[in-house]
Amino acid sequence: MGNTCGKVEKEVPKNQGDNFALNKRDLVRVKTTNIRNDYSIGDKIGNEKFAALHKCKSKQTGQRLLVKIFSVTAIEPKALESFIQEAELLREADHPNIIKVIDIYKDETNAYIVTEYCKGGELLERITELGSLSENKVASYMKQIISAVVYLHSKRIIHRDLRLENVMFLNKDKDSCLKLVEFGSCKHFEKNVRVLERVGSPYFMSPEVILGNFDSKCDVWSLGVMIYVLLSGSTPFVGSTETEIMQSVLTSELLFEGKKWKKISNEAKNLIRSLLNRNSKERPNAKHVLNDPWIKQRAENKVADNEIISSTLSNLNQFDNQSKLQRATLAFIVSQIMSSDDVGALQNVFKEIDSNGDGLLSKKEIRKALESNTGYSDNDIEILISKVDLDQNGLVNYSEFLAATVDWNKEMSRDRLVQAFKALDADHSGKISKEELMAAFGGSHTSSKIFKEMINEADIDGDGEIDLEEFCTYMENFKERVKS
Known part of the structure; x- marks a missing residue:
C-alpha cells in the first residue's frame, strides 16, 4: 500500500436514471454491536436526566467525544422512551447550534448516544x-x-x-x-x-x-x-x-x-x-x-465578513456532485468523521448567509450573498443549488453547505479517507459491499440499483466490492477535479 492514493484508472460514470437523495438521518444508524469495539469509554463527568455522561474516544479517528449511557434495566419504560426520542431527534437534526450525534448503540443492558463533546x-x-x-x-x-x-x-x-x-x-x-x-x-x-x-x-x-x-x-x-x-x-x-x-x-x-x-x-x-x-x-x-x-x-x-463569504461561495460554486458515491462520502466525512472544530469559520459563514436564521439556505439567501460577485445568473444559482442539495428539497442545509465549502484539498487526507473507509466497512472485511453502502446511506428507502451503481463507480478490479485502494483512488479523483 502506498502513502498516497493513486490516479483513477477508469472513467467515473455520470448520474443516470434513478435519483439519489441523502438525508443526515441516513448517516447515523442505531447499532446493536458492542460500543467498546469502536470507542474507549473514559471517566464519568456528570449526569443528565436518565443518563450518565462519560468522555469517550473513537478508536478509528482518535476524536474525543461524549457518550450518554442509559441503563435499559434500571429506568422506567417512559424514561427509555425519552432516550429513544432524543436519539431519533438527533439523527434528524442538522443545524450548527444543535449538538451533533455521531453514533447510537443499544444492547440488552444499556443504550448509548455518542455526540460531540462541548469542551467550552x-x-x-x-x-x-x-x-x-x-x-x-x-x-x-x-x-x-x-x-x-x-x-x-x-x-x-x-x-x-x-x-x-x-x-x-x-x-x-x-x-x-x-x-x-x-x-x-x-x-x-x-x-x-x-x-x-x-x-x-x-x-x-x-x-x-x-x-x-x-x-x-x-x-x-x-x-x-x-x-x-x-x-x-x-x-x-x-x-x-x-x-x-x-x-x-x-x-x-x-x-x-x-x-x-x-x-x-x-x-x-x-x-x-x-x-x-x-x-x-x-x-x-x-x-x-x-x-x-x-x-x-x-x-x-x-457576523462573518464579506471577504470570507466571497471565497467560501467561490468554493461552493466549484463543488461537483456528479458522482453519487463521492457526494455521499463527503457528507459522511462531514457528519461522522470531522469535528466542529475542523470546519472552523465556515460555521459563522453559514449563519451569515442564513439571514432568516432558519438553519437552511434558500435560493434568495444564496443569491443575496452572491451579489458582490459578477456573472451569476438565476440559472447559475439554480445549478449551484442542485449541485449541493443532497436531499433534493430545494434548500441547502448545514451539512450540505459544509460538504460543498470545506477545503477538501486540505481536509481529505489519507488518514481521513482510511477512517471513512473503516467506518463504512461494517464487517471489517477490508472491502465495502453494496449491502454496507445501503446500511450506511439509507438503503431502506432507496433503490438497490443506485448502490450497485455506486460500487461500479469505484470498483476498478470488477469484483463487486470496493477495497481501500480503490476507495482512495476514487476519492482522490474528486480532489483533482476541485483543483482544476
Whole structure:
C-alpha cells in the first residue's frame, strides 16, 4: 500500500436514471454491536436526566467525544422512551447550534448516544467567569439559540425544556459557537394540536405548561426568560419552592427594577414583555423573535465578513456532485468523521448567509450573498443549488453547505479517507459491499440499483466490492477535479 492514493484508472460514470437523495438521518444508524469495539469509554463527568455522561474516544479517528449511557434495566419504560426520542431527534437534526450525534448503540443492558463533546462548558459557567455581559453579547448568544429553536419548530418539534443549563460552548475559544445539548423532553407536534403534559424547569416554564395544555409557543416563553436572566442575572419569577415559582409564573407582574435594568435598552425590555405574554396567542413565534430588531441589530457585530463569504461561495460554486458515491462520502466525512472544530469559520459563514436564521439556505439567501460577485445568473444559482442539495428539497442545509465549502484539498487526507473507509466497512472485511453502502446511506428507502451503481463507480478490479485502494483512488479523483 502506498502513502498516497493513486490516479483513477477508469472513467467515473455520470448520474443516470434513478435519483439519489441523502438525508443526515441516513448517516447515523442505531447499532446493536458492542460500543467498546469502536470507542474507549473514559471517566464519568456528570449526569443528565436518565443518563450518565462519560468522555469517550473513537478508536478509528482518535476524536474525543461524549457518550450518554442509559441503563435499559434500571429506568422506567417512559424514561427509555425519552432516550429513544432524543436519539431519533438527533439523527434528524442538522443545524450548527444543535449538538451533533455521531453514533447510537443499544444492547440488552444499556443504550448509548455518542455526540460531540462541548469542551467550552455551560453558557452560565462562561457568564460567571466573565462577571458581566453587554446587550450585544447577549443578543449574539440568543440569536444562536433562537435559530436552533426556529429550526426545531420548522421540523414540528417542541423542545419543552429550554434553559440556560442546556446551552453549551463547543470549545474554550472566545467566539466559540453555542450548542443546544439536551433533547430528552422534545416532542413532535402537528399544527394546531396542543400537548397535554407538564415538563421542564419551573423557572423557565410557561403558564400554559403549568396548566398542562401547550404548544410550540411554550419554547418562546422560555426564550424570554433566558434573555431576562442573561441581561439581569436573575429570574423574572421567583419562589422558595417549585409550587411558589409556578404560582409566580401564573400571577406575578413582570418587573424591570433595580440599577441593573437602568442601562438596558427599552427595545430589550419590550421584546421580553412580548415573549413573556401570558396569552400564548399574542406571543410571537420563534421566527418572528429571530427577526426582532433588538436581536438583529445587537447581534450585528458577530457576523462573518464579506471577504470570507466571497471565497467560501467561490468554493461552493466549484463543488461537483456528479458522482453519487463521492457526494455521499463527503457528507459522511462531514457528519461522522470531522469535528466542529475542523470546519472552523465556515460555521459563522453559514449563519451569515442564513439571514432568516432558519438553519437552511434558500435560493434568495444564496443569491443575496452572491451579489458582490459578477456573472451569476438565476440559472447559475439554480445549478449551484442542485449541485449541493443532497436531499433534493430545494434548500441547502448545514451539512450540505459544509460538504460543498470545506477545503477538501486540505481536509481529505489519507488518514481521513482510511477512517471513512473503516467506518463504512461494517464487517471489517477490508472491502465495502453494496449491502454496507445501503446500511450506511439509507438503503431502506432507496433503490438497490443506485448502490450497485455506486460500487461500479469505484470498483476498478470488477469484483463487486470496493477495497481501500480503490476507495482512495476514487476519492482522490474528486480532489483533482476541485483543483482544476
